[in-house]
Every structure is written in structure tokens, then in C-alpha cells.
Amino acid sequence: MKNDIHPDYHTIKVVMTDGTEYETRSTYGSEGDTLTLDIDPKTHPAWTGGSSHLIDRGGRVSRFKEKFKGILGS
Secondary structure, eight states, X not given: OOTXXXXXXXXXXXEXXXXXXXXXXXXXXXXXXXXXXXXXXXXXXXXXXXXXXXXXXXXXXXXXXXXXXXXXXX
16 A cells, blocks of 8 residues: 555544534544534435425526426426
8 A cells, every 4th residue: 555645544523513513533624623514414305304495596497487388297
């Protein structure tokens, strides 16, 4: 194995969106840094089964529906 090619692996603190914290080992930042999450399994709809409502940013959903309206039956 080559020497000095691996990143520093150290302990950091992770803060979830609800404020809970835990320590883990990571290559993020440096020893003792804090990683504050904006999205985590406690809040993201993919894990919580939340609303499947799509936000149409820039008209993408509208353009898709218009383009494939015959196929989708809408």
C-alpha cells in the first residue's frame, strides 16, 4: 500500500435537524469539527413517507406534463 495517500480519519460531531448529536469518525473537516445537517433521515420525505407533492421550480413539471400529456392520460 502506498504511504500518505489516505485522508485523515478522525472524530467529528454530527448535529441532526432536530438538535440531537452524536460522534462518529469521518474524513470531514478536522478533529473535533461539527457537521450540522440540513436534511437527515428524520426529516426527509424519502425516509419519513411524507408528502409526494412536487414543487414546480422553473416550470419543469408543467413542461413535462405538457410534453407527455397523451401518454400519461392527463
